[in-house]
Every structure is written in structure tokens, then in C-alpha cells.
Amino acid sequence: MSESVPAPTPESVRSCDLLLSARHVVTQDAERRVLDHAAVAVAGGRVAAAGPRAEVAAAWRAARTLDLGESILLPGLVNAHTHAPMALLRGLSDDLPLQRWLTEHVFPVEQHHTPDSVRAGAMLACAEMLRTGCTCYADMHFFSAQSAEAAVATGIRAVPGEAVFGFPTPAYADPEAALDAARAAHERFRGHPRIRPALAPHAEYTTTPEMLQKSFALAEELDVPWLFHLAETRRETGDCLARRGMRPTAYLDSLGLLGPRACLAHCVDISEAEVRLLAERGARVAHCPESNMKLASGVAPVPALLAAGGVVGLGTDGPASNNNLNLFGEMASASLVHKAVSLDPTTLDAQTALDLATRGSAACVGWPELGRIEVGGPADLCALDLNVPWMQPCYNPVSQVVYAATGAEVRCTVVAGEVVWLDGKFTTFDYPALLRELENWAKWVLEKV
Amino acid sequence: MSESVPAPTPESVRSCDLLLSARHVVTQDAERRVLDHAAVAVAGGRVAAAGPRAEVAAAWRAARTLDLGESILLPGLVNAHTHAPMALLRGLSDDLPLQRWLTEHVFPVEQHHTPDSVRAGAMLACAEMLRTGCTCYADMHFFSAQSAEAAVATGIRAVPGEAVFGFPTPAYADPEAALDAARAAHERFRGHPRIRPALAPHAEYTTTPEMLQKSFALAEELDVPWLFHLAETRRETGDCLARRGMRPTAYLDSLGLLGPRACLAHCVDISEAEVRLLAERGARVAHCPESNMKLASGVAPVPALLAAGGVVGLGTDGPASNNNLNLFGEMASASLVHKAVSLDPTTLDAQTALDLATRGSAACVGWPELGRIEVGGPADLCALDLNVPWMQPCYNPVSQVVYAATGAEVRCTVVAGEVVWLDGKFTTFDYPALLRELENWAKWVLEKV
Numbered sequence: 001m002s003e004s005v006p007a008p009t010p011e012s013v014r015s016c017d018l019l020l021s022a023r024h025v026v027t028q029d030a031e032r033r034v035l036d037h038a039a040v041a042v043a044g045g046r047v048a049a050a051g052p053r054a055e056v057a058a059a060w061r062a063a064r065t066l067d068l069g070e071s072i073l074l075p076g077l078v079n080a081h082t083h084a085p086m087a088l089l090r091g092l093s094d095d096l097p098l099q100r101w102l103t104e105h106v107f108p109v110e111q112h113h114t115p116d117s118v119r120a121g122a123m124l125a126c127a128e129m130l131r132t133g134c135t136c137y138a139d140m141h142f143f144s145a146q147s148a149e150a151a152v153a154t155g156i157r158a159v160p161g162e163a164v165f166g167f168p169t170p171a172y173a174d175p176e177a178a179l180d181a182a183r184a185a186h187e188r189f190r191g192h193p194r195i196r197p198a199l200a201p202h203a204e205y206t207t208t209p210e211m212l213q214k215s216f217a218l219a220e221e222l223d224v225p226w227l228f229h230l231a232e233t234r235r236e237t238g239d240c241l242a243r244r245g246m247r248p249t250a251y252l253d254s255l256g257l258l259g260p261r262a263c264l265a266h267c268v269d270i271s272e273a274e275v276r277l278l279a280e281r282g283a284r285v286a287h288c289p290e291s292n293m294k295l296a297s298g299v300a301p302v303p304a305l306l307a308a309g310g311v312v313g314l315g316t317d318g319p320a321s322n323n324n325l326n327l328f329g330e331m332a333s334a335s336l337v338h339k340a341v342s343l344d345p346t347t348l349d350a351q352t353a354l355d356l357a358t359r360g361s362a363a364c365v366g367w368p369e370l371g372r373i374e375v376g377g378p379a380d381l382c383a384l385d386l387n388v389p390w391m392q393p394c395y396n397p398v399s400q401v402v403y404a405a406t407g408a409e410v411r412c413t414v415v416a417g418e419v420v421w422l423d424g425k426f427t428t429f430d431y432p433a434l435l436r437e438l439e440n441w442a443k444w445v446l447e448k449v
Numbered sequence: 450m451s452e453s454v455p456a457p458t459p460e461s462v463r464s465c466d467l468l469l470s471a472r473h474v475v476t477q478d479a480e481r482r483v484l485d486h487a488a489v490a491v492a493g494g495r496v497a498a499a500g501p502r503a504e505v506a507a508a509w510r511a512a513r514t515l516d517l518g519e520s521i522l523l524p525g526l527v528n529a530h531t532h533a534p535m536a537l538l539r540g541l542s543d544d545l546p547l548q549r550w551l552t553e554h555v556f557p558v559e560q561h562h563t564p565d566s567v568r569a570g571a572m573l574a575c576a577e578m579l580r581t582g583c584t585c586y587a588d589m590h591f592f593s594a595q596s597a598e599a600a601v602a603t604g605i606r607a608v609p610g611e612a613v614f615g616f617p618t619p620a621y622a623d624p625e626a627a628l629d630a631a632r633a634a635h636e637r638f639r640g641h642p643r644i645r646p647a648l649a650p651h652a653e654y655t656t657t658p659e660m661l662q663k664s665f666a667l668a669e670e671l672d673v674p675w676l677f678h679l680a681e682t683r684r685e686t687g688d689c690l691a692r693r694g695m696r697p698t699a700y701l702d703s704l705g706l707l708g709p710r711a712c713l714a715h716c717v718d719i720s721e722a723e724v725r726l727l728a729e730r731g732a733r734v735a736h737c738p739e740s741n742m743k744l745a746s747g748v749a750p751v752p753a754l755l756a757a758g759g760v761v762g763l764g765t766d767g768p769a770s771n772n773n774l775n776l777f778g779e780m781a782s783a784s785l786v787h788k789a790v791s792l793d794p795t796t797l798d799a800q801t802a803l804d805l806a807t808r809g810s811a812a813c814v815g816w817p818e819l820g821r822i823e824v825g826g827p828a829d830l831c832a833l834d835l836n837v838p839w840m841q842p843c844y845n846p847v848s849q850v851v852y853a854a855t856g857a858e859v860r861c862t863v864v865a866g867e868v869v870w871l872d873g874k875f876t877t878f879d880y881p882a883l884l885r886e887l888e889n890w891a892k893w894v895l896e897k898v
Contacts, residue, residue, distance in 0.1 A: 087838075087841075088842065090839075090841070090842065090844075090849075090853060091842075091843065091844050091845050091848040091849050091852065091853060092844050092845075094798065094799055094845070094848050094852060095794055095795050095798040095799065096794055096795070097794050097795075098794075101794075124838055124841055127838040128838035128839050131837070131838050131839075132839070290785060292789065293785035293786065293788055293789035294784075294785055294788060294794065294852070295788075295794050296788040296789060296791065296792050296793050296794035296796070298789065298792060299789055319839075322852070323848065323849075323852035323853045324839045324852070324853050324855075325839070326839060326855065329778065329781075329855070332778075333782070333785065335743075336739060336742035336743055336782065336786075337742065337785075337786065337789060339742055339743060339744075339745040340741065340742035340745060340747065340748055340786060340790075341789075342745065343745050343747060344745050345544055345545055345546050345547075345550075345743065345744050345745035346544050346545070346546075347745070349543065349544040350543055350544065387884060388580070388857070389536075389573055389574075389576040389577035389580050389880075390539075390577050390580075390581070390768075390773045390774070390775060392536075392539070392573055392884065392887055393537065393539065393540075393887055393888075393890070393891035393894070394540065394891075395539075395540050395541050395891070395894075395895070396540050396541075396543070399540040399543050399772065400539075400540050400772075403540065403543060403743070403771070403772035403773070404539060404540060404772045404773050406773075406775065406778070406855040406856060406857045407855060408837070408855045408856075408857030408858060409857060431838075435836060435841065438841055438842055439842075441842070442842035442843075442844070445842070445844075446844070
């Protein structure tokens with residue numbers, strides 16, 4: 001304890017639930033402070049204190065203490081866009097264009113989905129995200145209540161968006177039933193500390209203007225995010241021009257749907273004027289670089305969006321087009337691909353990449369207090385083990401997090417103050433049982449192909 | 450055991466040193482066979498058999514048996530280009546252009562290198578590579594005998610290239626002394642089963658034509674690879690045009706150095722004609738996509754090189770410009786960036802990416818029997834644990850290896866028949882002691898900045 005810190009009197013020592021200490025704490029607070037030899041106290045699911053280890057340890061009596069030793073403690077990452085249940089389809093088919101992949105490989109299996117299969121895929125996805133330091137995700141899938149159930153069971157935080165289409169789906173013969181399902185999910189999870197159901201109309205090419213507007217009106221009524229795929233490919237733009245006489249971004253704006261409530265995944269094929277429009281409207285953009293690369297959709301103009309003052313988060317997209325839900329890899333890919341495309345190595349530096357996956361994604365999913373370690377904010381955390389060879393030596397923790405970490409060295413994940421993953425074990429659910437269950441679901445998928 | 454397999458008679462059962470079994474064996478043989486429920490028998494550091502588990506187990510009596518269960522066994526990956534000792538500088542500075550990064554951040558530290566500091570960095574690098582399934586690397590650094598010593602100590606296979614410059618270095622006041630050092634290393638490790646010293650002149654802009662030709666003549670005399678940086682950036686091309694009146698590839702060809710002995714790292718700024726020339730000459734290209742992206746050098750025309758019949762391997766480049774030595778991430782990055790740049794999702798598919806990091810890299814480092822599991826070939830192997838969430842389900846092992854694996858799920862690495870990494874422990878050296886030693890080396894680096 002440094003001498004400048006007054007010794008706490010017995011009365012001034014307060015109780016907390018959990019005290020975590022680590023070699024480095026990357027706070028992602030407003031000043032982007034990185035604390036060395038630091039600790040975080042957690043009480044009631046929130047951060048009670050963050051500061052020098054000796055000070056925090058002296059001021060707080062913890063029910064449980066975790067000394068994470070040579071590690072980097074940082075905010076849990078936030079996945080701004082995914083389709084968690086698609087984990088069941090990981091690696092089923094690759095190296096194909098988006099439309100062929102969707103219509104010949106993905107949709108033929110997905111039409112057989114039941115609530116049980118959706119839940120199984122979501123359980124696997126939640127396990128993967130928690131295991132790799134992601135503590136909150138925004139989802140787009142039908143049977144969204146099942147994704148929410150998986151989030152409840154595993155302990156992750158979630159914004160499960162009910163997918164809305166303009167045609168019947170495996171979930172609903174009547175498209176409007178998706179809106180009823182979203183309303184029911186909202187009622188069911190009202191007040192839940194970790195689950196905030198949302199609306200998630202799929203895309204311009206799979207919906208009607210009426211369904212988009214109805215879903216947006218419901219999102220406004222319930223005050224929840226409105227998640228949407230926008231301008232993913234040049235083909236989408238061409239088709240939209242032919243169908244609506246407008247490019248996708250203009251189409252959305254013409255319907256009055258371009259605003260801070262909208263979390264727009266991809267935004268690859270957007271013009272300079274559209275970059276400015278998205279920033280002016282305050283729409284959130286969920287950047288999915290690995291999926292956009294893998295499907296050869298292109299590279300979203302994220303540096304331009306950021307320069308224009310746009311709000312940008314990071315998403316993995318579904319695990320069938322990535323093929324993982326790992327935001328550590330996604331941060332590195334984001335930084336690297338934008339440097340390669342711009343031919344400027346200062347583009348999207350490590351701090352910016354980390355900002356995307358924390359504060360940016362938090363804004364995207366409508367939960368802006370996430371993605372930082374700040375007193376009073378949610379205690380969503382992850383810790384990276386520095387003892388693996390690729391994390392040595394550690395001169396700059398932010399650089400290490402973005403350019404060296406794989407995500408697999410996450411040794412501890414905390415959501416809302418609960419330790420859900422620690423040193424090889426999930427504490428919230430029976431992972432070996434899930435693995436056994438997945439063997440049968442994999443057979444089920446292969447029968448449907 | 451299937452009924453079609455005759456029960457071996459006692460006389461027909463042969464002895465081997467090691468028998469590994471796994472759910473999937475990705476052989477990377479000429480037919481790219483993937484065997485399910487398979488086993489590999491190892492004797493005398495070489496593959497004695499590979500086939501259905503029951504058959505192999507019945508035919509071979511093993512001194513040691515490792516049942517790797519739900520895992521993918523594949524050839525150890527080969528890193529075609531790195532600077533292993535730079536592991537000491539990992540994350541020291543990022544987000545800078547190549548020349549500023551080299552001259553203002555890297556060279557100022559590297560001028561203080563001693564054999565001990567080079568060895569410490571190489572030890573860390575070898576640990577990282579073995580830990581992430583890489584079993585052989587080609588290196589370019591001065592004090593190459595120290596890199597070789599680290600390879601000997603850790604158990605990895607190595608092609609340590611003695612860096613040759615046209616001016617004095619921390620290693621040699623007289624540039625020609627590098628040639629003597631290379632010759633001495635060649636003598637010292639003559640006949641070593643895992644170490645094959647090589648020549649590694651740095652680049653056009655750091656050497657003279659005379660030194661290039663002398664180093665090449667020595668490589669020919671000793672019959673070892675000649676490693677070189679070629680056409681990494683547009684700036685290199687411009688400077689070379691100004692200095693030599695030729696582009697770098699033409700310059701190398703004019704000196705008679707463009708052939709199968711040359712392993713040329715980067716080859717980013719090469720024209721269509723140069724693609725054809727490299728292929729025609731049979732020169733090997735070490736593709737380093739992550740370093741090229743991070744330093745914003747651009748994207749090498751690898752699909753065109755492959756289409757022209759060129760020989761291409763995969764390298765990480767040094768861990769200070771990557772910032773890791775992980776070939777699993779490198780395979781995914783290679784596939785993704787070429788899809789993004791070509792806007793064609795069929796570009797550089799999973800099998801091609803795996804070919805680069807195995808058979809392609811093996812050709813690059815002058816050890817063409819590596820990078821495959823074939824009877825009679827070296828027993829260099831790694832096994833990926835399928836029980837981690839991101840490796841589930843596994844429909845296509847090659848897709849899983851390239852698009853889902855992080856490299857951290859490697860649970861077993863075997864080099865020349867020796868198990869060097871298994872379930873959390875290195876068997877060949879004291880890793881905790883290395884970690885302690887690195888604390889002091891990190892302080893040493895910070896003193897030199």
C-alpha cells in the first residue's frame with residue numbers, strides 16, 4: 001500500500017461480493033486509463049471500485065477474492081451483431097457467395113428449425129462467447145425467446161432480436177406473428193437484469209416496407225433496439241435500386257427508420273454521402289469484418305464513418321459465416337483489413353479496435369453503460385492470461401489485447417458480477433452435457449442437408 | 450476392428466515408438482485424404498503407418514500410446530518466414546509505417562542485441578510456435594546460431610538463416626563475417642536431424658549486389674535455402690528503381706538469384722509479368738498476410754501466383770509486426786483478405802490455405818517432405834482439441850482448422866516423433882523458468898528504447 005493512501009478505519013471498510021485483482025486493468029473509461037497492479041470491487045452486480053490494488057483491497061471486504069495474477073482485466077466485449085443459433089451450422093459449407101450459401105445451404109436446414117434446435121445452437125454460441133470474453137450479444141433469429149433462454153441458462157447478457165420477415169418462416173406462418181412474439185418476449189423478460197428482447201427485421205430483400213415500419217413502431221413503443229441488415233453487398237444495392245428505385249440507405253431513410261434506435265449490420269456498400277447521412281442520423285453501425293471478408297462482400301468504410309462522427313460497434317455475424325464468435329480475432333481483423341485497404345498503418349489503431357468491441361458495440365445494442373469498467377456500471381469483465389507465450393512480454397496491454405490475444409487465453413469471465421467462466425470450467429451450466437447433446441444435433445443437421 | 454481386416458499374426462505385429470489416435474486425421478497427402486477414427490504410428494522419428502485406428506492399433510505394438518480422442522490430428526504447420534528473436538519486441542510499438550517502425554523503434558533496440566538476448570527471444574518464439582502447432586520455421590536474424598540453439602533446446606525443427614547486411618551490424622563489424630558465421634553454423638549442425646542453417650540476406654535496400662551474390666554462392670555451395678525480403682512495399686520498388694534502375698524482382702533476376710533456392714518473403718508489389726517470372730523461375734514465395742496488412746504494405750497477389758503455378762508458403766513475419774507467430778490465425782487471414790480484395794468468396798478456400806501452411810511452406814524452407822502425414826516422412830504433427838465450443842460441431846475438419854481454430858486449442862505437438870507439448874506442458878524445457886527470465890529481458894528492452 002502506498003503511503004499516500006490513508007489506512008481505512010474499520011467503519012470505512014465496506015463489503016462487496018467480489019474482488020478481482022490483476023497485473024493490468026484496461027478500464028476503457030472516458031480517459032482510457034490502464035491501471036497496473038490494480039483491482040476491481042464488485043457489489044450487487046456492479047463495479048463498486050476500481051483502482052490500485054492496495055487501495056481497493058484495503059477499502060473493501062470481499063465475500064470472494066480472485067487474484068488473477070499475471071493477467072489483463074478488461075470490460076467484457078460486446079458482440080453487436082450475430083445469429084447465435086447458427087452455431088449448429090458452423091463449417092457446414094464455406095467458400096461460397098452469400099446468396100448461394102444462404103439459399104442452397106443455410107435456408108434448407110433452417111426451415112426445419114424447432115425451438116429446441118434453436119436453443120441448442122444458442123447454448124453453444126453463448127458458451128463460445130463467454131469462453132472468449134464476450135459478455136453481451138445482440139442476436140437476430142426467429143424463436144428469439146429460445147436464444148434468450150440460452151442466455152439465461154449460461155449467464156451471458158443478451159439483446160435477443162426476434163427476426164421479422166415478409167413471408168412465412170419455420171417459426172410463423174403469418175409474418176405478423178413475429179411481432180406478437182417480440183411483444184411476448186418483452187413481457188416475459190421485463191425487468192430481467194441481463195435480457196432485453198429487441199426487434200430484428202432481416203433485410204430490405206426479405207421484408208416489406210409495411211413490416212419494417214410496423215416492427216420499428218413496436219421497437220419505439222417498447223423502447224428497444226431495432227436491428228437490421230443494411231447494404232451488405234453490391235448485389236443488395238442493385239436489387240434494391242431495381243425494386244425500390246433507391247439505394248438501401250436511402251430506402252431506410254425514406255421510411256423514417258434511420259436513427260439512433262437502428263443498429264445496422266454490415267453497411268459495406270455505402271457511399272460517402274451515405275456515410276455522412278448515417279453519422280448525422282445517429283444510426284448505429286455493427287461492423288462485421290470477418291463475415292464481410294469471408295463472403296467477399298467487401299470492406300465497410302469504417303474509418304470514414306468514425307471520422308464523420310458515426311457510432312460503430314463490432315460484430316462477428318453468425319458463426320456459420322465467420323466461422324467463430326470470437327471478438328478478439330474480430331478486433332485484429334478489423335484493424336488489419338482497414339490498414340491493408342487504406343495502405344495507411346495508422347488506420348484503426350489498437351485503441352480504436354478495442355473501442356469498437358466495447359463502447360461502440362455497447363451503443364449499438366442499446367446498453368451504453370456496457371463496455372467499460374466504471375464505478376456504478378455493470379460488472380461485466382474478462383481476464384486474459386499473460387502467461388501464454390504469445391502474450392509475452394507485455395509492454396502495452398491494449399496492443400496485446402488486440403494484436404496478440406486469440407481469445408482462448410480468457411481465464412475468467414464475469415457477467416453482472418457473476419463469475420461464469422473460470423480456469424477451464426463454466427459455473428452456470430453443464431458444458432460436457434451440452435457437448436453430448438450437440439452430437440445428436442449435428443446428426444440432425446446432416447439429415448436435413 | 451472391421452471384419453475386412455485380417456487379424457495380425459504375432460509375427461506380423463511390429464514395434465513402434467508412439468501411436469496417436471484421433472477422431473480425424475487430416476493427412477495433407479497427395480490426395481488430401483481426411484481419415485476418421487484414425488491413428489498414426491511413429492517409429493524412429495518418422496511416420497510408420499497412418500490409417501483406420503483399429504488396423505493401425507492391431508498392426509503396431511507401441512511403446513507409448515496417446516489417444517487424443519475428439520481431436521483433429523494434422524501435420525505440424527511450417528512457418529516459412531519469421532524473425533523469431535523479435536518476440537522480445539512484441540507490441541513495443543504498433544500502428545506505424547514500416548520504415549518509421551524499423552528505424553525509430555526496432556533498429557534502436559536491436560543494435561544492443563547480444564547472443565543472450567537473441568537466444569531469449571528465440572526461446573519465447575519457439576515456445577509460441579510449438580504451443581500453436583508449428584513444428585518448423587525459417588528464420589532471418591543475426592546470431593542465427595543462437596536461434597538454432599533455442600530450436601535445439603525446445604525441440605522444434607528450424608532453418609535458421611544468418612542475416613546478411615551490407616553494413617556493420619550488432620553481430621559483425623565486417624559484413625562478410627556473416628558468411629563465416631553461416632558456414633560455421635552449417636558445420637556445427639551438420640547432420641542434426643532438426644536444424645538446417647541457411648543464408649538470409651535482408652533486402653535490396655540493406656545489401657550490396659556483391660553481398661547478395663556471395664551469400665547466394667555460399668548457399669549453393671552448402672546446398673541450403675537462400676532467404677530474402679522481396680518487394681514488400683511500393684516504397685521499396687520506388688527506391689530500387691532509383692538506385693538500380695530496375696524493380697526489385699528484375700534486380701534479383703539480373704543477378705541470377707531467382708530460382709528454387711530463393712525463398713522470397715512478401716512479394717507484395719509485383720506485377721503480372723513478375724508473377725509469371727517468379728512462377729517460371731520456380732522461386733518460393735513466403736506470403737505474410739498479417740504483417741503486410743498491419744504495416745499497410747498491401748496484399749500480395751497470391752491467387753495469381755498459385756494460378757501461374759508458383760510455389761507459395763505462409764509465414765507470420767516477425768512477432769513484432771504481427772504480433773504473434775500463430776499460423777492458424779495466419780491461414781484464416783490469408784483466406785479472408787484475398788476473398789475481400791478479389792470480391793470472390795471462392796478465392797483461397799480452406800484447403801488452399803492449409804496447403805500454404807503445410808506443403809507450400811515446406812517447399813519454401815527447402816524441406817519438402819514436411820507438411821504432410823505420409824509413411825516414411827518426418828513425424829511432425831499437431832492435434833487440435835474439438836471439445837472447445839468454437840470447434841463444435843465439426844462437419845468438415847479442414848474448414849474447422851482454417852476458419853474456426855485459434856491455434857490455442859492445440860493440445861499436442863510432435864516434432865520428429867518427440868512429444869514436445871502435451872495438455873498444458875512443454876516436455877523439452879522449463880517454460881516457467883523462461884517466463885521468469887523474460888521479465889528481465891523486458892526491462893532490458895525498455896532501457897534501450
